[in-house]
Amino acid sequence: MPTLTINGQSVQCAEGKTILDAARAASIDIPTLCWYPKLPTAGNCRICLVSVEGSGKLLPSCATTTVEGMVVTTESDAAVANRRGVLSMLLERYPVERIPADGARNEFETLVRRYDMPTAHRAALPLRKGDHRLADPMILHDMSTCILCTRCVRACEDIQVVGVLDVAGRGADAHIIVGAHGDPEHAGCTWCGECVRVCPTGAIHDVLPHAKFRLDTMAHEERVVRSICPYCGVGCQVDLKVRGNDVVQVSSPWIEEASPSEGSLCVKGRFGTDFVLHRDRLTTPLIRRGWRRDTAGTWTFDASRDGAAAFPDRGGPWESIRGEGGNASHRPRTNPLRKHHRPENPLGDPRDRVATPESWYEPFRKATWEEALELTAQQLARVRDAHGPDALATFQSAKCSNEENYVLQKLFRAGIGTNNVDHCTRLCHSSSVSAMQRALSTSAASGSMREVEHESDVIFVLGANTTESHPVFGAAIKRAARRGATLIVADPRRIELAARAHIHLQMVPGTDVALLNAMLHHILEQGLEDKAFVAARTHGFAAVRAAVAPYSPEAAEAICGVSAALIRRAAELYAKGPRSATLWAMGLTQHHTGTDIVTSLLNLMLACGMIGAWGKAMIPIRGQNNVQGASDMGAVPFAYTDYQRVDDPAVRAMYAEAWGIDPERLSLTVGRKVTQIVGADSPVRAMYIMGENPVISDPDVSHAEDWFRGLEFLAVHDIFLTETARYADVVLPGAAFAEKTGTFVNTERRVQLADKAVEPPGEARADLDILLDLSRRLGVATPYADSEGVQHEIARVTPTLRGVTHARLREHRAGLQYPVPDESHMGTAFLFADAFPTPDGRATLVPVEYLPPAELPDAEYPFFLNTGRQIYHWHTGTMTRRSTALDSRESTPTIELNPADAAAVGVHDGDEVVVTSRRAHIRIAVRISERVARHQVFVPMHYREAAANLLTNPALDPHAHIPEFKVCAVRVEAAAVAAAVGG
């Protein structure tokens, strides 16, 4: 611990720290330009030079390590003279006329003012140039203000590990370039905006939400509100800059502030939130034409009234998803941005391109809140009374806060008396939950993202395209690989992580159990398992040992197409760790054997003892910003909050008491799951859907669409008139993420608080407000003033969240990782150090056998179809397709086709093909890509006009009832050929 003297003040700092570190810790301000926290030190701006006794020269404080007894003067005459020298040289090429007469617009200009530099342009040298990003919808360059500090270059290379930006040229001609040809597209840019964040002059700046806001207004936000990004489960915090009632810019928290993303954002979080301002936002409640309230106050539907006869069967003047998918008039276009670089927006106003068609509103009339809620309450009660509570169901939302989800499940459990509550976790990680519940009695990640980044020696990523689906975590994994961690990726596609991995296990889709059993087989054969861990902390090992015995790597090679040698190497690396992290996502779960697949992975993990220590993280990577929280809040058919079983009378009694109702009003029957609710034999007659869009997200959409049309009553609570909402009887306009306060749980069990920034548009109401109003109408007690009050009740009934309050979350902005057993507890970064939450504290290994996917390619349908996400879009596209920036990056549905397959089919990049499964067909543009293996194709799930889920197979996992989104068999034909044969 060297002690040094800075400006006469004695300062102590840790070994190896620089003068700048020591000064910052002591609140001594040394000016910097090229230095930025956590970026590698460049030491090139030379403005932080300080005087050090005994050194003949000034020394760079950012790059000089402290030594005992050093005497530093930060503002010595020589240091100040040098700083003025540096500033004068930079000003020589800076557009000084733009510096406000008595102010500063950025970090650099602030230093110009601090050192009282004259700002008369000396005009000796021309302004600096650099690559422009013409017509870029998100990031713009004005390189005349670039001071070549290279922060952007390092941020791109070292934080995001993308490496798009660099310095080209030398001497005075040096300038920042975007790839070798100035084309961010070709350079691999992902528009994360990390460069925007670090730029000290605004030479690289952002445009958000769209041209509506000029740059000068962006610089003058009225207030900044901390919220949570509404997209994936990483849970990045965002700072919403608000002017009036508009979010005018989104930025990320300061890099040194503790937050799950360490201040990074991806393209969706930084540039994809302008949907909040979209003119399609629902501003008044809507009621389907034909509903009428009689004088007695009873609502009835009469198809002969209001012109409702024009829209039979809850339909409307639109094409079904199936019709649209196959319609030639919706000919896919290639992305115009890829071909043109024009300064004006070549796409026109995107709000006109991907908007709710006017015709969708035709079957509805505007209504008052009183009408809409009265109708909803009456109909829910009527169906309950007529057909019993289990004729009702609700889809809750992984996009809504804990409080909202809690109130909605309480509404259905206490007010209706059914456990038919579920949400989209059914379609993503339900098989992980069933496998983890069975093996470990847990439903969430054991570890944290930071330990993967900094501690794990081996990172095993299965079926998770993190760099696109969870880009901020993806970047952390890339940083881990760069630090020296061994990266093993199991994925049928050669995704970015696979390309960077030490080992890529590119297996045939759906053969994961064979692969994982073979890895365990080899580990046991080599005796690499953690014998002490197995003996002390698990059950059932012998059965698993027997079960994996037939799965030699050679046998697995025949099934999954991965060489036995590679399987052996991967197995050894994983088992030897010493600290291996296990991460997975939809690639494992969305199979009809999803629970088995995850179980085989858990067997491998438990046999190697890779859980329960810092660096041995088990993380099912969550896909939505509150999918973990919604599940924790009881938005699942089998449990109340904290996974307390609904069929346990003791639990029921506890909740009945907490909610002040008769226990008999709470059902002891486990409810139906999403995929059981939407089904031919479903008894469900009425539904309340909050913020979900099952008409795009369910498998075999055309059947789902028909099913929703057959309901007696459907209420949809959303921010847009979604594909599902158009079949509703009542549409309730809710609030977007920026318009409400609530808590969210990210993929590492971190509860964070999002604050309200703006008011919902028009008459739209906060979701909690709507739910509370409806609860009161259905006779459920709602003794809460606001979401904070709800959180108090959640804390009371949820042992793991007992210490979580809004006040604490405001104090600890980084959030608290549950379990938080009391109000003094600081959260739990990793779990299971000593025991698992099972009755005897031991985990259970469950033997599993490989079963092939439910539908395999054959002569008629020769391709494997894989579905999933793209970086620029998110789920059913409700939000991202209404984001100017995001939709201009990917405006067209595309199918990824291997070059060899494309040649065989006879199509080129951008050509249209018809993709046919046993259920339906879609027309879609080809993107030739070596990411997909031969005989495999990939279709993103985001596009209404070519909905991937028209094709997918509704085969269900027997435990979790998750559909097999990841594998089905399709045929791909050039559109012209398909037309000729009558396709």
Added chain:
Amino acid sequence: MGYPHKSHPRETPILSKYFGDPEARTLEGWKVRGGYKALPMALATDPVAIQNIVKESGLRGRGGAGFPTGLKWSFMKIGDGKPHYLCCNADESEPGTFKDREIMRWTPHQLIEGCAITAHAIGAETTYIYIRGEFTEPIAIMEKALDEARAAGVIGPNACGSGKTINMWVHRGAGAYICGEETALMNSIEGRRGNPRIKPPFPAVAGVFGMPTTVNNVETLAAVPHILNNGAEWYKAMCLGSPKSTGSKLFSVCGNVARPGNYEVPMGFPFKDFLYDLCGGPLPGRKFKAIIPGGSSVPVITIEEAEQVKMDYEGFMEFGTMLGSGGVIIFDDAQSMPRQLARLARFYAHESCAQCTQCREGTAWMTKILERIVAGQGTYEDLDTIFELTENMTGKTICVLSDSCGAPVCSGITRFRGEFEALISGKRSSTVAVPA
């Protein structure tokens, strides 16, 4: 021998003895001329003993800085378990310097032997010879010689049958002066942009690929076999001036002089004799005016000063300049110093790697000012600005390129201020004999 002219009788040709002799280029030819005697001997000797011999000889870095070579080698911790690297700096880009080029061109095996001995002395198995990309002929010759040496087992996995591994590779530069700076050179070898690195860490701690590395100049390495063959005392005896400067030194002479070329003389040789006797004095009818004695980065001195200099590290220092790389650039009375210095400044502005503000902006700004003065549009304040800029540019940057731009310019203005003022005032300079 000698190239392009015969060795002068007053020269001491050691490194340059076989310049101009094509037969010396081959392995056999070199062995006949006494080559590869030192290497097998060295490989059988303890590395530290070799370090000590070289320390004792007084050999100092010939690239410009003059750091004691044996001492530099001793910073490499033998047996620390890390791979060590030797980089031979053959990126000879200093204006006025062309001695390394001739060593590689005529005596490639001299360099290979020096590299191999040095690699052993510092515990390195891999040597990179980083050759300036424009040196197409020397590169081809070096590659050929390396092939020969490998084929003969002189170097390779079992160098000279010693059981030691001495791998040696040519790495071509791509036309950046800054890559002659040792840390930029290492970045370039690693495939990065040739930007100098912040020191510390010094190369002996973290060099190429983050491993302990020694970077030596071609001429330095070429001298090593001779020291081992003849002994430190022999080398140390070649000293006519300061005892701290020993051995022979190649000087490249160019500019307004009767006989330009490379000359090898013992350290401390009288500069006056060198200029007028060895190099044949000025061109007919002209007079020497100014000299940059150590490559373009060192201060310029007047001929009156030069005539008193002893040619060694200390001798040049005495007159405020440096031995540098030994590139002697001679200006006669027909040359305009402002014009010459503006040209030099332009070179540095063009070659700045553009990392440090002072260098990137300062060199460009200085060039702009000097060119303005040369064009007759300068002001007296411009001269002050140059000194102010030089102050800002000296000792404040990651490497010394920025200092190197200011040094010749400021020394030039100090010594030939009249010429600058004449241009500014619009009058003819009395010190320029013929308009340039």
